[in-house]
Amino acid sequence: MKTEVLKVTGEEADRAHISKAGDILKKGGLVAIPTETVYGLAANAYSTEAIDAIFAAKGRPRDNPVIVHVAAFSEISPLVAACPEAARDVCRRFWPGPLTVIFKKSPLVPDAVSAGLETVAVRCPAHPIAAEVIRAAGVPLAAPSANTSGRPSATTAAHVLEDMDGKIPLILDGGPTPVGVESTVLDLSGEAPLVLRPGEITLEMLAELLPGVRYDTAVFGKLPEHTPARSPGTKYTHYAPRGELLLVRGGAADAMRTILRLAEGQAGAAVLCYDGEGDAYGGLPAVAFGPAERPDIQARKLFGALRELDGLDAKKIYARLSRQTEGAAALYNRLLRAAGFQVIEAEG
């Protein structure tokens, strides 16, 4: 299959490109679309065959459910069995935006979407192109991140093409995605509100409406073996470069010295570093992902930087953690997962 990439730039031609995307989706095909978080691989959420095609293109394990995207809050009713008061309040405040809410599902949601769970994850993206494509398709769109399963999510159309070339008919190129990490996943289907995945909508923001909301244990720690995962996605290695990532915590000078010592004489060693710090690593290949004190920029650039390190054929990747990086829950969670939770303390 030939994969077409069409730019959507806010010009007149966009309308033709969006209606082309809508037509493909109506026929059960897949289209990669930009959202404000990362690119999504979209398909008609009511079509089991279309969902099957998503799983095949990504090589995604069948027990990992996908998020359903709507263009407005009013469109959730056919998807959910009930909408608790708390969900209504949260959606009113944060939709459209980078927040996914888990509800008890309606029977209309195919098992392929929910991977056999009794719940469905729903999100209303703030990206204008995503909203227009949902409207053009005329159905809610199931859309996981548009990367091969396990690889860093795609934050540009070029990243999508890297993973999906020849597998899907169309990629809409809306430029780099502004947030850069996936939506916050908030589970409101159980007794207590639980954040299963941190994102740009933070725990503190949610706590204003949901007192007592907390992180699921899998967010910052490895799940013990044989523990059932609340969010099936947390079981898998995620966002990971091909090389092995090791995070080093501590003061800047100590962390840099530790990395230099560990990487000495090591073939394929490389560094994920902050802007302006590359030269401090004694000639090791280094990819920068933003200023040390700007976690928002780091979040935007992280997945691209991990892909770039793959391009350098890095076998072992070292990254020091600034205080600001560790304090930014969504970013820190993605780094931890990409590193398989390998964090060491810098030598003093």
Ligand code: TXA
């Ligand atoms: O920002 C985003 O959310 C992006 C864009 C494309 O919208 N999508 C995205 O989808 O990140 P995906 O499939 O890569 O991640 C969805 C996460 C997975 O960890 C999955 O296990 C979890 O949400 N999830 C989906 N449905 C769920 C459910 N019913 N219960 C628990 N977790 C669920």
Ligand code: MG
């Ligand atoms: Mg994903």
